[in-house]
Amino acid sequence: MTRQRTLLLDLIKEAGGHLDADELYRRAREKQPRVSLSTVYRALHLFKKMGLVEEYHFDESHHHYEATSKKEHHHLLCLGCGRVIEFQSPLSRYVTRNVPEARDFHIVDTELRMTGYCSNCRKTGQ
Amino acid sequence: MTRQRTLLLDLIKEAGGHLDADELYRRAREKQPRVSLSTVYRALHLFKKMGLVEEYHFDESHHHYEATSKKEHHHLLCLGCGRVIEFQSPLSRYVTRNVPEARDFHIVDTELRMTGYCSNCRKTGQ
DNA sequence: CACTAATTGCGAATGGTTCTCATTAGCGAC
DNA sequence: GTCGCTAATGAGAACCATTCGCAATTAGTG
The missing domain is CATH 1.10.10.10 (Winged helix-like DNA-binding domain superfamily/Winged helix DNA-binding domain)
Known part of the structure; x- marks a missing residue:
């Protein structure tokens, strides 16, 4: 260092x-x-x-x-204002439990990204 | 065209x-x-x-x-061999139901990406 | 056909990222 | 301390995927 x-x-x-x-x-x-x-x-x-x-x-x-944070987290990207909203959710657990292709996979990192429009941008017409 | x-x-x-x-x-x-x-x-x-x-x-x-395919799908990326494995899972539904931050979000697209090691690469010691 | 706007090919420009290389900092052994 | 070695740094050049500018071509419309 x-x-x-x-x-x-x-x-x-x-x-x-x-x-x-x-x-x-x-x-x-x-x-x-x-x-x-x-x-x-x-x-x-x-x-x-x-x-x-x-x-x-x-x-x-x-x-x-x-x-890097200890907690698994994911992102919402607003196409209107460019804002990045973070949220936490144990999706990797959900996926390893429910998706056969993922069962034998040794997971290092998981990220879900959802693009769309946040509530503000929806109101102002996109 | x-x-x-x-x-x-x-x-x-x-x-x-x-x-x-x-x-x-x-x-x-x-x-x-x-x-x-x-x-x-x-x-x-x-x-x-x-x-x-x-x-x-x-x-x-x-x-x-x-x-673009009609169905929502996601990716597993193997860090060992570079393979890209696709799978389907209704994660956007799961997220809008379970994540408060996402409730008011108008979703255009969703993609989960998990990196790690596939079963093959795990066997051969990464 | 003739006209207008949109699309194309080509080469040059851009811009984020990586590389090269000479210089400097860190560090153990004397 | 200081010699010697290795790793890290700064500065600028190089890289390379992508975008642009522009003149030539093509689509589409009346």
Whole structure:
């Protein structure tokens, strides 16, 4: 653990959720002006491999990252306002119990993503 | 519907599943040597917007596409051999019934993705 | 046919991510 | 401490999937 990595991991944790690499880079430079983008990406890879951080491919061209939480959680993506709503649900248990194809599968990670329109956007006509 | 689009949509349908843009381009050129990559991408966008095709961001740098099927389905991704296993399960129903955050959400699409190791790869020690 | 708008092919541009390489930091052995 | 070694860093160039710009072609309509 180097100075840069500690900083980056802290920023990811305190951000709460769904940082992208560039935003992380910007925040990191406020505290340590010389960190490089490469370091950000390298750290993200490392954290991902160590299981400290999870990578999400939402519908944009770049990725988002968030600190791994102990609890299994999933996402609702609103197509109207772009909001990301998190919720918890033991879907992996539901699936291993109810889906034959999944019975022999050793699960590392589970994510359900639902796209659609949140209640706000439904009211305002999409 | 132009000649190119018909060809591309047919190819996507007959492929069954999980084509990427480059593979589609290669197959298209076998039948129509002058189709361009741009046309492939433009057609994929169009099909996506029309709801004929769905785009998946698996763990690679590029996207995969498949013809929209009537049935809700999900994916298991094996980290060992890279295999993609599809299964069907009415998870959106399960979620709207059991998750408060999802109750007011108007769902357009649902996908569960589970990563891990398939039974084969578990046997051979990942 | 003739006209207009939409689509295509091609090559160049974009932009997020990865790589290269020279420099610097961390660290154990003397 | 300081020598030597390895791993990590910063900066910029390279990469590559995807998108754009534009001139040429094609569809579709009257």
